[in-house]
Amino acid sequence: MTRQALVPTTHERGITTLTLDSPANRNALSVSLVEELGRALERYGKDPSVRAVVLTHTGNTFCAGADLKAPAGPYAFVALLRQIAELPKPVLGRVDGHARAGGLGLLGVCDMAFATLSSDFAFSEVRIGVAPALISLPLLPRLDPRAASRYFLTGEVFAGTRAQEIGLLTEAAPDVDVALAPVLEALRRASPQGLAEAKRLLTAGMRDAFDRDAEDLVQRSAALFASAEAREGVTAHLERRDPAWLQ
Structure with missing residues (x-):
């Protein structure tokens, strides 16, 4: 049977x-999921009929972050983030629900990101004993530094309006599709070459950060997930109980 x-x-x-x-x-x-998304991006990144790619979701969650039961490896996830950054087409995130941890990394590497006002977000890594290491590559250049400090360190949930204020989102709106519509129409009018070269200008710093920091962050992320504290955090999360360090 076909999957x-x-x-x-x-x-x-x-x-x-x-x-x-x-x-x-x-x-x-x-x-x-990471492998299939990567294959789709590779295909449509080369398609001359495609002006832009919208990344969205079914259900009430855009992306919950790493699959704690069958996670993609850190190299594979970094490769996916870099693929989005280097794609010669604009990529737009569309959220109507929750986004957590690595899901925020996907939004951060998108060229634009839109969400409903009722959507919510959290850098939940610290709650399980790790840190938002890999997703810091696309996110730290976009986020307000004080806001990044607060939400990276606390794991607090914040709303769509706040996500726009701190630079995670391009726009939070009552109807995400109404907000997206004029942007997509404008992209349809743009030339393929113009879009590709404008994106190269916009992502130059991010691509430099991948070259400079990705290997160190992959090693750091792998070490954190292999630690005893992270094992306790992940187990507690899966068992729906408080971790041992809770005060």
Whole structure:
């Protein structure tokens, strides 16, 4: 029997929509999801008929971060983030629900990100004994430094309006599709070469950060996830109990 696609695609007048469709694990970053998303991006990045890519989701969660039962490796996840940064098409995140941890990394590397006012976000890594190491590559250049300090360190949940204020989102709106519509129409009018070269200008610093810091952050992330404290944090999360360090 053919396995259901985890990233089904649709196309409309130059806009390709990739939908994270793994609701059973809240679209967490499993090996399969990361691989399938990467293949789709490679295909549509080369398609001359595609002006832009929208990355969205089914269910109430855009992406819950790493799949703690079958996680993609850190090298694979960094490669996916870099692939989005280097794609010669604009990539736009669309959120109507929750986003956590690595899911915020996907939004951070998107060229634009839109969400409903009711969507919420959290850098939840510290709650399980790790840190937002890999996703800091695309996010720290975008986020207000004081806000990054607060939310990286506390793991607090924050709303769509706050996400826009601190630079995580381009726009939070009552209706995310209404907010996206004029942007997509404008992208349809842009030339492929113009879009590709404008994106190269915008992502130059981010791509330099991948060259400079990715290996160190991959090693740091792997060491954190292998630590005793992270094992306790992940186990507590899966067992729906408080971790041993809770005061």
